[in-house]
Amino acid sequence: MKATLVGMGSVGRALVTLLAQRQRSGGHRPGTPEIRAVVDSRGARLARAGQPLDLEALVAAKAQGVPVHRAEAAGGLGVEAGGPEWSQRLIAESGTELLIEAGPTDLKRPATAMGHLRAAMASGMHVVCVNKAPLATAMPALLELAAYNRVGLRFSGCVGAGTPVLAMGEQLARGDRVRGISAVVNGTTNYILTQMRDAGQSFGEALAGAQQLGYAEADPSGDVDGWDTAMKMVILAAAVMGVKTTVGRSQVEGISKVTREAMAEAAARGKTIKLVGRAGEDGVSVGPAEVDRHGPLDVAGSINAVVFRCDTLGEVTLSGRGAGGPETATAILRDAEDLAKAAGADRGGR
Ligand SMILES: NC(=O)c1ccc[n+]([C@@H]2O[C@H](COP(=O)([O-])OP(=O)(O)OC[C@H]3O[C@@H](n4cnc5c(N)ncnc54)[C@H](OP(=O)(O)O)[C@@H]3O)[C@@H](O)[C@H]2O)c1
Known part of the structure; x- marks a missing residue:
């Protein structure tokens, strides 16, 4: 599934590193997400048609404090944050099928992450969320929204990191x-x-x-x-x-x-x-x-x-x-595989 990743902190970077390792070792598994857009607090980087992002270059840039929109070595197009709800618009227009929300859990201000989830689901995207704030403040509404838009919403990394x-x-x-x-x-x-x-x-x-x-x-x-x-x-x-x-x-x-x-x-x-x-x-x-x-x-x-x-x-x-970037990244991969399997079964006429 083509995916948009929000958040390049310890979890986002661990996920991207795991995916890069899988790419390099040819260990592709069905349902492994293909990251086509990456968002951090200062902007985004979008893959160009037919070309993947260089995930290792992205991680290397972030390790040096370079925001994703300036990480030219990763290829694709950099977009600087700007205007109200810029990240929501970017998600809705990303052309990807899956949102991976790994932005900061901010219980006092859950609206940003909530906006990401809503924008994704309204655009027909499935969601894997490790950000606890939107789920813990509005779980019933989010489950209804997922059902209404006929998309999957998974969040296994929110509790126990990688421990299922x-x-x-x-x-x-x-x-x-x-x-x-x-x-x-x-x-x-x-x-x-x-x-x-x-x-x-x-x-x-x-x-x-x-x-x-x-x-x-x-x-x-x-x-x-x-x-x-x-x-x-x-x-x-x-x-x-x-x-x-x-x-x-x-x-x-x-x-x-x-x-x-x-x-x-x-x-x-x-x-x-x-x-x-x-x-x-x-x-x-x-x-x-x-x-x-x-x-x-x-x-x-x-x-x-x-x-x-x-x-x-x-x-x-x-x-x-119950914590750790790589541990939580395994939960994201597990959820993404489950969603891809379910989407495949739907297409098969279930
Ligand atoms: N770490 C764990 O062990 C663990 C376990 C389970 C669940 N989680 C959850 O996973 C999520 C990520 O955790 P983390 O440890 O990776 O957090 P983190 O290191 O604080 O990273 C947060 C990332 O989100 C980005 N960000 C901040 N505001 C944003 C915005 N408005 N729009 C888009 N991106 C934004 C940050 O951008 P910059 O890079 O520009 O600052 C950063 O890349 C959190 O919700 C956390 O609760 C973490």
């Missing part, structure tokens, strides 16, 4: 009923809480350490206040349990009030404190909670753990790496 959390939940929900989900899905808070437990640090000390090491952003509120976890739980609840909710309707508490003393008391009882997201048939909640030490939710660092509570199967747990 959504796919496993959806599988479980086919033969059984998933009643609830509990999960540890945020690496930054996991690191901070582990430091508080193992090194006896206060929340402030552990946060400062995480920022120094680059594990936490300069503005860490999206992680430590629980919003990243809430977004992921909203997406999980919708995809696995059919629960139509948004982050705005969720109960969200972060970890800033967790104390060393509470951590030590929990440890004395064989427990540890984690930032736990919960999804049930009545919605989503997020907050610090005691979990069993060495139990399924006692994961470290950027490892995510998700426990699905099913009617018949009981508890089923999946854990694996």
Whole structure:
């Protein structure tokens, strides 16, 4: 499928690198997207008819801080950002069949990414989205829009990066009923809480350490206040349990009030404190909670753990790496292959 990629950050660059490696090794697989347009915050680069973009040159340019519209070595045509909704217009007129949205997750300003998704779907393009903000703020509307325009909308990289959390939940929900989900899905808070437990640090000390090491952003509120976890739980609840909710309707508490003393008391009882997201048939909640030490939710660092509570199967747990550009890029490829397969089946007269 011819594709437009929005975002050339750690995920976009990892995706383009994987695709370039596949091109070079001749390892083309059916459904592998062919990137014909790339968009970053300052402009876009469009392939000329019959000529592919040089993906390695694009990555090399971005690594040197060159915006895509100035990356002449990649071939194609550079277009500088300009005018309101320029990126939406570019997507709608791209002539591609698939939008890969890997722009920044900005919960306070989801409108840009939302505009990208709407423009794509209204133009009949399928969408693979790893940007959590539009999904977590307007999942029901986006699912309706995809159905109305008869296009596919996939977002498996939003939860668990490459670990197929959504796919496993959806599988479980086919033969059984998933009643609830509990999960540890945020690496930054996991690191901070582990430091508080193992090194006896206060929340402030552990946060400062995480920022120094680059594990936490300069503005860490999206992680430590629980919003990243809430977004992921909203997406999980919708995809696995059919629960139509948004982050705005969720109960969200972060970890800033967790104390060393509470951590030590929990440890004395064989427990540890984690930032736990919960999804049930009545919605989503997020907050610090005691979990069993060495139990399924006692994961470290950027490892995510998700426990699905099913009617018949009981508890089923999946854990694996929950962050990283290359990891997330594999989810994009998986989703794109699924969409291509589904589109092929439709054309086959299903
Ligand atoms: N990294 C992970 O582990 C991970 C895991 C799962 C999901 N995700 C999600 O994947 C997305 C990308 O993550 P990332 O780590 O690659 O982010 P990132 O490094 O911050 O990169 C964001 C990219 O989006 C571009 N951008 C910013 N504003 C834009 C706009 N208005 N129009 C078009 N492009 C715009 C940026 O352009 P410039 O290059 O010009 O700045 C940059 O290339 C995020 O939504 C994130 O939440 C990431």
